[in-house]
Every structure is written in structure tokens, then in C-alpha cells.
Amino acid sequence: MEKLFKKLHWLDFLVLGCVIAFFTYVFVQMSGNLNYHWRWEKIPNYIFKYHTGREEWFANVLLQGLIITIRVSIYASILALIFGVILGIARCSNNLVVRMLARTYLEILRNIPPLVVIFIFYFFLAEQLIQALSIENWSYKVAKMENNNIWEFFCGDMRRFPSLVSGVIVLALFESAFVGEIVRAGIQSIDRGQREAARSIGMSSFQEMRYIVLPQAMKKIMPPMANQFITLIKDSSIISLISVQELTYKTAELVSSTHMIFEAWLTTAAFYFVICFGLSLFFTKLERRT
Amino acid sequence: MNITRRLLGGVFAVALASISFSQATFAGTSQQLGAESVIETIKKRGVIKIGLDLFVPWSMRDKNGDLVGFEPDVGKKLAADMGVEVEFVPTKWAGIIPALVAGKFDVIISGMTVTPARNLTVNFSEPYAFSGLTILANTAMTEGMALEDYNSEDVTFTCRRGATPCVFIQNKFPKAKLLMFDEDGASTQEVLNGNAHATMASEPGPSQDARRNPETLNVPFNIAFDAGGEGFAMRKSDPDALAYFNSWIRRHNHTGWLKKTHDYWFRGDAWHDQVE
Numbered sequence: 001m002e003k004l005f006k007k008l009h010w011l012d013f014l015v016l017g018c019v020i021a022f023f024t025y026v027f028v029q030m031s032g033n034l035n036y037h038w039r040w041e042k043i044p045n046y047i048f049k050y051h052t053g054r055e056e057w058f059a060n061v062l063l064q065g066l067i068i069t070i071r072v073s074i075y076a077s078i079l080a081l082i083f084g085v086i087l088g089i090a091r092c093s094n095n096l097v098v099r100m101l102a103r104t105y106l107e108i109l110r111n112i113p114p115l116v117v118i119f120i121f122y123f124f125l126a127e128q129l130i131q132a133l134s135i136e137n138w139s140y141k142v143a144k145m146e147n148n149n150i151w152e153f154f155c156g157d158m159r160r161f162p163s164l165v166s167g168v169i170v171l172a173l174f175e176s177a178f179v180g181e182i183v184r185a186g187i188q189s190i191d192r193g194q195r196e197a198a199r200s201i202g203m204s205s206f207q208e209m210r211y212i213v214l215p216q217a218m219k220k221i222m223p224p225m226a227n228q229f230i231t232l233i234k235d236s237s238i239i240s241l242i243s244v245q246e247l248t249y250k251t252a253e254l255v256s257s258t259h260m261i262f263e264a265w266l267t268t269a270a271f272y273f274v275i276c277f278g279l280s281l282f283f284t285k286l287e288r289r290t
Numbered sequence: 291m292n293i294t295r296r297l298l299g300g301v302f303a304v305a306l307a308s309i310s311f312s313q314a315t316f317a318g319t320s321q322q323l324g325a326e327s328v329i330e331t332i333k334k335r336g337v338i339k340i341g342l343d344l345f346v347p348w349s350m351r352d353k354n355g356d357l358v359g360f361e362p363d364v365g366k367k368l369a370a371d372m373g374v375e376v377e378f379v380p381t382k383w384a385g386i387i388p389a390l391v392a393g394k395f396d397v398i399i400s401g402m403t404v405t406p407a408r409n410l411t412v413n414f415s416e417p418y419a420f421s422g423l424t425i426l427a428n429t430a431m432t433e434g435m436a437l438e439d440y441n442s443e444d445v446t447f448t449c450r451r452g453a454t455p456c457v458f459i460q461n462k463f464p465k466a467k468l469l470m471f472d473e474d475g476a477s478t479q480e481v482l483n484g485n486a487h488a489t490m491a492s493e494p495g496p497s498q499d500a501r502r503n504p505e506t507l508n509v510p511f512n513i514a515f516d517a518g519g520e521g522f523a524m525r526k527s528d529p530d531a532l533a534y535f536n537s538w539i540r541r542h543n544h545t546g547w548l549k550k551t552h553d554y555w556f557r558g559d560a561w562h563d564q565v566e
Contacts, residue, residue: 035483035484037502042566045353046355051354052353052354053354058354060354123388123392127392131393140337159337159377240382242385243379243381243382243385243389249380249382252382252472252473253351254351255473255475255476257344257346257352257565258565259474259475259478259479259499261479
């Protein structure tokens with residue numbers, strides 16, 4: 001602590017003082033204008049609570065939402081990684097048609113607001129896919145099965161499975177465009193000479209990708225990819241608009257039931273922050289080690 | 291090169307064919323939907339799926355995170371009478387009609403006021419509840435104002451986007467400014483903060499808010515506006531479903547069950563401890 005004080009110049013203290021004064025001023029102004037009855041003591045119950053009917057501890061709305069957010073984010077990022085790698089490779093393909101198709105997909109996604117993309121994908125793609133594969137009937141069957149613990153662990157309430165699927169698909173397709181760009185940049189950062197050398201010693205284009213380009217590109221891709229994963233978690237709040245029961249949606253529900261607007265939203269903000277910041281620290285550590 | 295090109299052509303042909311094929315099957319399912327009543331689908335599935343959005347006291351999350359309220363009671367009773375299980379699908383209000391039309395659930399039971407505009411897209415059952423809108427006003431800002439005074443450029447209203455109060459305010463107080471929010475909590479908070487003069491919502495929401503903040507809020511007029519009645523909403527071209535739900539509502543109006551349940555949630559306060 002003493003070291004810290006020695007490091008700081010008196011000007012630093014002045015700046016810090018100004019910042020603190022500014023926020024105190026804003027806070028005082030706010031509490032004067034804001035006619036609000038804070039009820040922070042109720043929030044912990046909406047995270048974790050002893051169920052008065054079932055007599056057991058259970059995850060209440062906010063934690064339920066958080067679990068679904070994590071689940072959706074993990075599945076969507078795996079899917080986005082697969083789509084993105086395909087897209088990235090297609091962007092560097094020698095075939096003009098493939099290259100143009102990949103470019104078209106990318107440019108369309110990059111130049112439409114995420115919210116609009118989500119609605120378009122939801123109604124025109126995810127819905128149709130769920131109907132065509134009759135996922136709904138299947139998930140109801142699983143929901144009625146006796147030993148569906150594994151399914152419940154990975155997918156949550158199986159009756160809500162179709163909504164999980166559409167959330168994951170929509171989010172993955174949207175994010176894949178950006179993952180694709182990261183992969184393309186990684187591939188193109190490999191010197192042309194290396195690829196030509198690979199071809200000249202008789203490697204096929206697949207072998208060239210597998211043994212020469214991708215292993216080197218991966219190293220360069222990792223940091224921006226980790227960043228993109230964190231962005232995906234934040235973006236997952238958009239799918240609350242298609243009524244996937246994730247954290248943002250559950251918070252909105254809590255707000256309309258109890259009118260605890262600020263407590264609920266601040267708690268949710270803290271949840272997102274802890275997860276995203278925690279991951280960001282974790283990835284930085286990982287990067288330093290490799 | 292020639293071979294790859296031909297191969298690509300083949301892939302395209304297959305892709306196009308599969309797209310047109312899948313579209314053909316979609317057309318098939320929608321035709322079936324028209325021919326087959328949703329009642330049959332519910333019976334086959336063994337589950338009735340009910341779309342709703344949360345607003346007090348129609349439906350809300352209790353302390354245990356479970357759905358309670360007037361609508362869940364109606365839904366459970368309906369399912370019990372049909373001999374099936376009930377599943378509630380919480381859905382954003384702004385997108386609830388598109389979701390019904392897209393087949394996400396079988397029926398909307400969510401205090402939806404029957405309006406001609408909505409009726410163009412979905413069918414409504416007979417009303418199963420009647421609740422009028424009331425004005426919830428900031429006491430200090432609206433002191434001594436008559437009803438006509440609210441129709442002024444200086445007055446700001448708030449409402450929940452896509453809900454009937456918004457349309458009503460636009461018609462009744464065309465000169466007033468209108469701010470729209472995504473849920474009732476935010477629109478009430480704006481009135482509490484003094485950023486808006488008043489909001490409108492269906493009873494007993496406003497009275498409850500006024501009771502909770504007696505020094506700032508009040509319900510200035512003892513008039514229920516636009517008491518249009520709320521009905522179940524279902525997809526069009528399904529006479530069987532319409533007939534079934536209408537008979538169900540008529541039956542429970544007759545037995546008095548609907549009135550009893552409605553009074554429990556809307557007239558009394560006995561449930562309040564469950565929620566907060």
C-alpha cells in the first residue's frame with residue numbers, strides 16, 4: 001500500500017479527487033431526483049432461495065437465467081467456431097464462386113444491425129429448421145422420459161429445447177461472420193511462400209491447410225477469438241427478444257413482477273461483468289503462458 | 291478445373307432442389323394446420339401451450355420463481371378440463387401475436403384486450419375478463435387538472451409499447467406527448483421520477499402503485515376507460531378452437547368460477563405476500 005502511495009504524484013491525487021467528487025455529485029443529484037424505494041434485501045432471494053413448497057434450495061429466476069445464458073453462449077460459440085472456420089477458409093478459396101458466396105454472407109451480416117439479423121434468422125431460418133426436423137415432438141418425448149438427467153444437464157428443461165435451439169442457431173450464425181473474418185485474417189497472415197512451398201513438395205490443398213497454414217494461423221487467431229467469445233456472451237442478451245429465457249429476459253420478468261427496476265438490472269449487469277471480465281483475465285493469463 | 295466446375299454446378303442443383311422441396315413441405319404443413327384444429331394437436335401432444343407476458347396481477351413470478359396470477363389459474367383450469375398438462379410460454383408482449391401465428395404456442399391467454407386491429411390477425415374468444423384502464427398520475431404535477439387538461443402539449447404520458455393504453459392515449463389525448471417503454475415498471479418509474487405526468491394501465495395495477503407510493507402517485511379519476519374485455523387469442527381459420535374456448539368461458543361464467551378467480555386476483559390483496 002505504501003509503495004502505491006509513493007508511486008502516485010500529487011497531481012494523480014487531484015485527478016482521483018475530481019473523479020470521486022464528480023460521481024458523488026451525480027449520485028447526490030440522482031438520489032434527489034429519483035423517487036425510488038430501494039429494496040436490495042430482496043435480490044439475494046431471486047438468485048438462490050429455499051423453496052417454500054418443495055422444501056429444498058433451488059436456483060431462482062436470476063440464476064436460472066444466468067445458467068441458460070452460459071449454456072447458450074457455450075453452444076453458440078462452438079457452432080460459430082465451426083461455421084466461422086468454414087467461412088474463413090471459403091474466403092481464401094481459389095474458387096471464385098465460393099469466395100463470392102462467403103463474402104456476400106459476411107457483408108450482409110456485417111451491414112445489418114444485430115437485432116434485425118436476429119429476427120430474420122429466427123423467423124425465416126431457425127423456425128423452419130425446427131419444424132422441418134420436428135425437434136419439438138422429439139424434445140417433448142425426451143421431456144417425458146424417466147432417465148433424462150443427461151439431457152436436462154446439457155439442455156435444461158427439455159420442453160424449452162426448441163427455444164434453446166433457435167437461440168443457439170441465431171446467435172451462432174450471427175457471430176460466425178465475425179469469427180470468419182478472424183480466421184481469414186489468420187490464414188492470410190501466413191506467408192504465401194510457405195503455402196507455395198507446401199504445394200511444391202506435393203501436399204494437397206487439404207494437407208497444406210491442415211499441416212502448414214492452420215497450426216500457425218491458430219496462434220494468431222487465439223487472442224481475437226477469445227475476445228469474440230466474450231462479445232458473444234454480451235450479444236446473447238439480444239436473443240431475449242425472441243423470448244429465449246436467458247438472463248436478460250428473466251430480469252425483465254422480475255422487473256415486471258416486482259417493479260424492482262434498478263436492483264434487478266444492476267444485479268444483471270454485475271453478473272455479465274463478472275463473467276466477461278473474469279474470462280478476459282483468464283484468456284490474458286492463457287495467452288501469456290503460451 | 292472443368293470437373294470442379296461441373297461438380298459445383300451439381301452441388302448448386304442439389305441445394306436448389308432441396309430448398310424448393312423443403313418449401314413444398316412447409317406449404318404442406320400449413321395446409322394441414324388449416325384442416326386440423328389446434329384442439330386435436332393439443333390432445334395428441336397431451337400438453338396445451340399457452341403464450342403469456344407478465345404483468346401484475348394477470349401473471350407474475352412469485353417468490354419461488356413460479357408463475358402465479360389470474361392467467362395461470364385460468365390456464366391450469368382449462369388444461370384440467372381438457373385432461374392435458376399445461377405449459378406456459380412467456381413471450382415478449384411486442385412479439386406475442388407473431389409468435390402465436392408462427393405456432394410457438396396454441397393460444398394467448400394474457401389479458402389481451404379485444405381490438406378490431408388485432409382481430410384482423412388473430413381470432414378472439416368471448417371476453418373472459420373485463421378490466422378498464424385507469425390513469426395513474428404524479429400528484430404534484432397534475433394538481434387541480436381536469437380530465438380535459440391532460441390533452442395538452444405540456445403533458446407527457448407513458449405506456450407499455452404495443453399495449454392498448456398506448457392506442458387509447460393517442461386517441462383520447464392526441465396533443466399530449468407519449469413515451470413508450472418495454473414494460474410497466476419503467477413507465478411507472480418515469481411518473482414517479484416526475485419525468486412524465488401520467489401513465490395508463492389496466493386495473494388494479496395503477497391503484498396498487500398509488501397505494502405503494504401514496505405521497506407521489508394517485509389515481510385521479512374514478513373512471514375505467516375503454517373497458518373492452520379481454521379474450522383468448524388463437525390462430526385464424528380454426529372454428530373448432532373458437533367454439534371450444536367460447537363454450538369453456540360460457541360454462542365457467544355460468545358456474546361463477548371465472549368471477550371468483552377474477553375477484554381473488556383483481557379485487558383483493560390476499561395474494562400479495564406470495565409475490566413480494
